[in-house]
Amino acid sequence: MTIARVIVDVPSRETDRPFDYSVPDSLRDWVEVGSRVAVPFAGRTLQGIVVALPGDAEVELSRLKAVSDVLDAVPPLSEELVKLGEWMSRRWLCPLTVAFQAMLPAALKGRTEKYVSVADDAVFSDEELAEAGALLHALRKDSATQAKLSALLTKFQGSGAHLKRWLKQGRLIERQKVENRLSVKTVLTVFPRDADTLGAGKADIPARARKQREVIEWLEEHPEPIALQELAEAAGTTASTIRSLEERGLLEIRGVTEDRDPYADRDFPVSSPLPLTPAQATALEPIASAIDAKDRKVFLLHGVTGSGKTEIYLQAIQQALSLGREAIVLVPEIALTPQMVERFKSRFGARVAVLHSRLSQGERFDEWRKIREGRAQVAVGARSAVFAPFSNIGLIVIDEEHETSYKQEESPKYHARDVAIERARLSGAAVVLGSATPSLETYEAALSGRAGPDIPHYISLPERVADRPLPGVTIVDMREELKLGNRAMFSRELADALRDRLAKGEQTVLLLNRRGYATFVMCRSCGHTVQCPHCDISLTHHKGSGNMRCHYCGYAETEPKTCPACQSPHIRFFGTGTQKVEESLAHTFPGIRVIRMDVDTTSEKGSHEKWLTEFRERRADVLLGTQMVAKGLDFPYVTLVGVLAADAALRLPDFRAAERTFQLLTQVAGRAGRHELPGEVIIQTYDPEHSSVASVQGHDYAKFTEQELFIRSQLGYPPYGRLIALTFSHESVPMLLSVGQRFASGLKAKAAELGLASTELDVLGPVPSPIPRLKDRYRFQCMVKYRGELAASALVAGVLQGMGEAVKKSGVLTSVDVDPQMML
């Protein structure tokens, strides 16, 4: 007997384990590891994923139910992806089914539908026929196909009670089926036979069948396959005429799956490999030989903006393809611009599948199938493209490796960089992590001197291609501007530079670093911000209580009326937006043409592309925006980059604030002077001494990193220590506190038991979450801080499991974030 070990699609801790089912003979050939099946479970039918096919000796056979259906002809997951899902579940403490769901396109999310039919021997009285005759009639009519319960209930609202009773009595039978949310779109297509057959067949067509003859004549002119509807229209007839020709054997009508190719109507100029600079060639060499040797190595490709990293990716991919292997390229969502896609489509044409969030569910599903069916060998996409259903991956590239968008903020809260490295381990692929500003985690690992399969090999590209210089960076101290009576948004330097570009017809990118506004308090006179004395983190202002609070340790103080450092009364919350800047630009520079890009102006599909095209064609002088103008854009006439509030995000209560700021400033500075015209960068700040701002001036990643790593090591933050954030939520605060405390003391007890010092594992909290109430539920969080390689995830999971009973009864929900990226 064949047994299938199945993970059912119920995302809860209780059901997060395999259940065994017998496989009926009729399905035996279809069930594989990775198959999506329908199984009976606690009185209903659910979708599940087959994770193993154990022998009968391992299983107690008596209690088994049978798999009721196999949902796909080809399993949507491979053994490799099943293993990867199991690893994700352990690594990020999420239910297995949640990990699997993340790997499947939304179109394959199963939905259980109930169908109703009349039992063979059911008898209904005249009275019942009178009351619910229409319902019974509908049921009998649809008996072959069975009627959808949900449809019946809406159509026959008055007869709901009858339906329910008859189902209970067994006079109606309910059956459940798992259906896809979306199916493959098929088009009926006519395939004509060869010319000889058509010619011979035409002679046999009776004289009065004029239309059929016309169709054949049309097909003789156009012998390629054509959609049924199209042919009918072209020949001025209907489908029935064409069907009679099918009966004569002159053509064939088949359903053909139609791909919704979002790039179908676009031409991509063909590009061939560019000659590499010596530096690029040196960088490519070890990557190419790792691919050659099926050596699963990780590389950190650290190259300044404009150093030609993309060309190295392209040629490494070429290498993988030439060996018959596939490649995945991950790009931050925000950088997945048409410009980027074009580079890959131009080089690899139809072999590229593109996956990103702007595609419809259907389009995404089509791209996904293109990969699984082997019609594409290169997948370019955001985070989730790391799950592209390839079978023989040679290379995974992660561009802008440091980007936060690689971390998913909903469960499964995975980081695509870590998933990529694990997937490469399973498939024997090489990994290239590319960035001008690598994350401190990656950089520290690469230079640590540690050895190991996950430790990146460091490759550096310190120069731009074609000897183009990095742009000069000027830092403007806005406190000085204020002292001199300039209360405008633009410093004199920036205003002058802008005026100069307007006169020369060159272009400017203006970045408003808006993230973090209004949550922190800053003195406009001296730039002082209020910090937590225990955590070296900005305090968060809470409107309700008027408190300043640290959400790491819970420390609180009252909000200051004057600046604690300089006694100035000009201490206040910050707040401004792109719109305000736009108005100010129009006011200061009459006639200036500004494109504003923020969430408001780019929410519409295709608007992003539209604005960028407009800017590229120089129909605007200034591109003003938030983070989205900082990444990956490449415009020849941009010679000035201005940053309006460099330190805005610096005060966020997040230990990565400085790292983020440095990365953002370096990225946006890299937009200037990428071609013949030299570039200039002007950064406005209230905190010019801060290393994350100051280091941008010399493009000095090493200097910034050295200082920042020192701070991290002192405080035990990543990469030296690691974090797990737990959020508990409930309608009532006391309940929350007691559960939170129970967790904290439970984990501390466990640590003591294992002889761990508090420097090795510590639990902070519970304290109110940064969002203290959400959807009528209060939220508290605990932060677990631990050293290095400790298997803390498993410890946390163990403690949560141990307090299971009490917590379940209390109704407190727990959400775990391993390696949180956003502290807000």
Add this chain to the structure above:
DNA sequence: AGCACGCCGACT
């Protein structure tokens, strides 16, 4: 998660 089974109040 969500369905069955169970034990208590409002009806034919």
Add this chain to the structure above:
DNA sequence: GTCGGCGTGCTC
């Protein structure tokens, strides 16, 4: 005496 309210417990 039955229908159905929603509180626990289990799901191959």
